[in-house]
Amino acid sequence: MINANHSQTSSSSSSSYQQTRAHCCFEEWMKLQEKDHSELLQALTSSPDHDHVLDLDQNNKKEEQMRHLVEKGMNHFEKYVDKRSQLAQNDPPAYFGTTWCSTLELPLLWLSGCRPSIYVRLVYALCGIQFHSQLSGFLEGGTLKTGDLGDLSATQLRKVDELQRVTIRAEEKLSEKLASFQENIADAPIADIASWKTLCLCESNRDVDDALREHERNIIGVYAEADKFRLSTLRELLNILNPAQSVNFLAASKKLHLCIHNWGKQRDQSQGQEH
Structure with missing residues (x-):
């Protein structure tokens, strides 16, 4: 009995340690998201108005800076996916549980993350919002500025539409x-337990453990495949957009990700739930 209790305690301690590592991985990712967002926002706000003519060198430098920021963000995403995939090998439930997410975020998750098709939906939403903003400013006597998501070309829209259809089919699979x-889980040998005439609810055997x-x-x-799918879909979408749009x-x-996470934490804290 002493050995069994010791084994259970060790297992519990190991699981708690892995959960802490997974939680830290997520918190590091969110802090990196904040930093990346700040740099992206700075690049957008420091961009000169499109009605001002820039020389070729300035245009090239600006475009190169934006390409660098986009690739930097994608590299951060790829490293996060790789790291949490490695952690999942040590403690799979930590990969599924996502106890660090708020009760607001949990219903939004698909295979421990967002649906890749949401990327496309967001592009369409931003396209409409920014187009109307451009048009309103122009009608009020301003200059019609271009270069953001309100300026997607017909070719880009066709590619985005095709990506959406392919993505939804892959999500379904x-x-x-x-x-x-x-x-x-309802197949043998696991389901055999249900037929055993015993009151012991934790009884198992080697076949069950292996199963x-x-x-x-x-x-x-499947979860790792979903992570790679999120990454590849985002890359495909960014390849359709130009550097400024990306x-x-x-x-x-x-x-959006940061706001939903913070809103969820605030709501949970107001209801006495801690993460």
Whole structure:
């Protein structure tokens, strides 16, 4: 009994340690999001008005700066995906649980993150908002400025539309794969436990333990695949946009993510829930 209790305590301590590492990974990512957002916003606000003519060197320098910021943000995202995938190998439940998210964020999650199709929806929303802003300013006597998401070309819109359709189909396939693995919990040998005539609710055997570990690996694989899918979809979308539009989009998407996270924390704290 002493050995069993010691084993349980060690297992609990290890799980708690892994949960802490996963939580720290997420907090580091959010701080990096804030820093990236600040740099993107600075690049946008420091951009000269488009009605002012710039020489070729200035234009090239500005475009290169924006390309650098976009690639820097994508590298940060890729490193975050890799790091949390590594952590998941040590403690899979930490990958699924996301206890660091607020009760506002949890219902929005799809495979431990956002749906990639949300990127496209956000582009359409920003396109409409910024186009109307441009038009209103022009009708009030201002100059019609271009270069943001309100200035997407017909070719860009077609590519975004195609990306949306491909993304939704891929999301459905991943959701189906996850559902299939989840349903496997009702198959033998795991389901055999339900037929045992015993009151012990924690009894298992080697076959069950092996099946549970296999089930865990399968689920982790789907989540890791979803992370890579989020990354690749975002890259494809940014390849459609020009550097200024990419910076505009990334600044808006990071602000939305940060705001939802902060709103959720404030709501939970007001209700006495701590993270």
